[in-house]
Amino acid sequence: MDQIPIMKIGDCLLVSIQVDMHDQLAISLQDNLTTRIVQTRARGVMIDISALEIVDSFIGRMLNNIASMSRVLDAVTVVVGMQPAVAITLVELGLTLPGVRTALDVDRGLALIRRLIDDEAGS
Amino acid sequence: MPTKKATTIPTLVAAHGKQLLESWLGLQKDSSLVASGAVDTATLHNYSERFLSEFHKALASGRLDAIGGADWAGVREFLSDFSRGMAQHGLTPSQIATFVFSLKQPLFALLSHEFKSDAQRLSEELWQATLLIDSLGLYTSEAFQKSREEVIIRQQEEMLELSTPVVELWEGIVAVPLIGTLDSERTQVVMESLLQHIVTTGAEIAIIDITGVPTVDTLVAQHLIKTVAAARLMGADCIISGIRPQIAQTIVHLGVELSVTSKATMADALQLALRRIGKTVVDRKTPQAASPAE
Numbered sequence: 001m002d003q004i005p006i007m008k009i010g011d012c013l014l015v016s017i018q019v020d021m022h023d024q025l026a027i028s029l030q031d032n033l034t035t036r037i038v039q040t041r042a043r044g045v046m047i048d049i050s051a052l053e054i055v056d057s058f059i060g061r062m063l064n065n066i067a068s069m070s071r072v073l074d075a076v077t078v079v080v081g082m083q084p085a086v087a088i089t090l091v092e093l094g095l096t097l098p099g100v101r102t103a104l105d106v107d108r109g110l111a112l113i114r115r116l117i118d119d120e121a122g123s
Numbered sequence: 124m125p126t127k128k129a130t131t132i133p134t135l136v137a138a139h140g141k142q143l144l145e146s147w148l149g150l151q152k153d154s155s156l157v158a159s160g161a162v163d164t165a166t167l168h169n170y171s172e173r174f175l176s177e178f179h180k181a182l183a184s185g186r187l188d189a190i191g192g193a194d195w196a197g198v199r200e201f202l203s204d205f206s207r208g209m210a211q212h213g214l215t216p217s218q219i220a221t222f223v224f225s226l227k228q229p230l231f232a233l234l235s236h237e238f239k240s241d242a243q244r245l246s247e248e249l250w251q252a253t254l255l256i257d258s259l260g261l262y263t264s265e266a267f268q269k270s271r272e273e274v275i276i277r278q279q280e281e282m283l284e285l286s287t288p289v290v291e292l293w294e295g296i297v298a299v300p301l302i303g304t305l306d307s308e309r310t311q312v313v314m315e316s317l318l319q320h321i322v323t324t325g326a327e328i329a330i331i332d333i334t335g336v337p338t339v340d341t342l343v344a345q346h347l348i349k350t351v352a353a354a355r356l357m358g359a360d361c362i363i364s365g366i367r368p369q370i371a372q373t374i375v376h377l378g379v380e381l382s383v384t385s386k387a388t389m390a391d392a393l394q395l396a397l398r399r400i401g402k403t404v405v406d407r408k409t410p411q412a413a414s415p416a417e
Contacts, residue, residue, distance in 0.1 A: 080358060084318030087353040088311075096352040103358040104325055 004029050006036050012044040012113055013037065018051045026062040033066060037073045044113035045070045048106055050081030060095035067100045076116045077101065080109035132252060133182035135233055144175055146229040154225060155218050162212070170205060177201045187255050190262065199262065206266040216267045223260040230256070287313050289320040296396045297326040298389070302335030310346035314353055321359045328396040329354050332389050334365030344379040351383045360399065364392035
């Protein structure tokens with residue numbers, strides 16, 4: 001079974017979803033990601049979904065769950081590159097993902113994570 | 124078979140076509156079509172001739188009771204064209220239908236001449252002819268209405284395109300000035316074009332200006348909230364501007380929670396947006412004094 005790669009950049013983890021998500025893949029991603037956060041002591045998680053064209057309520061909930069799990073492990077989650085169609089679908093499904101931070105692209109996502117981590121360190 | 128017996132109409136029309144056309148034209152000389160000045164006699168002559176020839180062709184199929192059938196396609200097409208053309212000249216549906224109805228008189232004259240001695244047969248034939256001409260006349264009204272509806276639909280689409288421009292105010296700031304009532308269809312269009320612009324311009328802040336929205340009810344508010352939520356999911360912040368005093372009151376009275384930054388005017392919203400992306404507007408005369416204050 002294929003897996004979604006998790007890359008480490010500094011103290012951030014980058015998850016780039018390039019394939020269609022199915023439920024089993026989503027569950028294994030949650031598993032792997034939490035393991036990696038603990039292993040690497042990452043402070044930020046960035047999920048790039050710019051290639052994701054189809055979402056359902058399960059994937060929407062998974063994104064929310066990942067954000068909550070990361071928060072428990074003291075890492076901030078930023079979802080980047082959501083397609084317009086995906087955003088509309090999620091809103092129509094009633095999933096506005098209030099606990100998830102978002103950014104337009106990977107660049108701004110990294111900047112946002114940096115800022116969030118610095119804010120936490122500063123306070 | 125009553126329809127089989129009625130086939131004398133086609134043969135009659137075929138035999139006395141020229142006579143029918145002439146008496147019909149004579150009748151139409153002082154009809155409202157000519158009186159209104161929309162068509163001259165020559166054009167009317169042309170129209171009548173074309174109608175009769177199509178009518179004749181369709182009659183040859185022998186089916187008088189089904190003008191919806193394939194045999195009558197030519198007549199239907201002519202009537203649609205005719206009705207559309209006349210509608211453009213500003214004629215009313217009844218004036219247009221009268222064109223077809225006025226064929227009754229010469230046709231009836233022809234029939235009564237043919238069946239002078241057979242009253243029973245004459246009434247049957249007249250009934251058939253009436254049914255046929257009536258349905259053709261009604262068809263012109265239908266065609267008239269259809270052409271009107273096409274115009275309305277086209278205008279609606281044009282309005283939809285016109286009313287949803289997304290403008291780039293600054294690098295990283297886009298604005299959508301909304302004008303007119305927001306319904307679900309328009310919200311969809313606004314949402315799609317806004318999100319698309321956010322992707323192409325990479326804008327971080329979107330200003331939704333509702334100065335031109337006459338009323339805000341719970342549904343409109345719902346639509347605004349949806350748009351804001353979708354933009355947020357993509358990583359852009361929204362500011363709603365142009366909230367008029369009455370609208371502010373309505374929103375509170377309705378108990379709607381907009382849960383988004385809102386400003387009274389577009390200028391305020393732009394100022395806030397600029398501050399958020401780390402830009403500032405300074406007075407050119409005293410730049411030193413203005414910049415540290417921000």
